[in-house]
Amino acid sequence: MVTTIHDLVSIHIENKTAFYARIEDIVPDVKRGWWKVSLLVLTHPLQTFTWILEESQINGAPFTMGGTPVMLEKVVSPLQKEASGLSSAGENDNAPVTDKKEPAKVVSLVDRKKEK
Numbered sequence: 001m002v003t004t005i006h007d008l009v010s011i012h013i014e015n016k017t018a019f020y021a022r023i024e025d026i027v028p029d030v031k032r033g034w035w036k037v038s039l040l041v042l043t044h045p046l047q048t049f050t051w052i053l054e055e056s057q058i059n060g061a062p063f064t065m066g067g068t069p070v071m072l073e074k075v076v077s078p079l080q081k082e083a084s085g086l087s088s089a090g091e092n093d094n095a096p097v098t099d100k101k102e103p104a105k106v107v108s109l110v111d112r113k114k115e116k
Helices: 078-085 109-115
Strands: 010-012 014-028 032-042 047-056 064-067 070-073
Touching: none
Parallel strands: none
Antiparallel strands: 010 014, 010 070, 014 032, 032 047, 064 070
């Protein structure tokens, strides 16, 4: 699964989820094949990190920092999984697939304020 700008990722340190972050930017590093990845770490207070990673590491390949195992894992919203037809844990993978799609529902925030 390709990870890109504005994606949410969970950061695993020593094979345990340590924190979540949003990828703010990915720009080429001076070293060919490496990328500067700016992360907005979702902690309080917010923090930003810039890590220099290879593309495979951005997309989930494990690596080490100072000998410590680290891995980025893209976080996919359950709503996105439903929309794309991916099954989540516990669902029947053999369930029939239908071609019928319901139209998207648009909710006007202006109309909601008028109702109150």
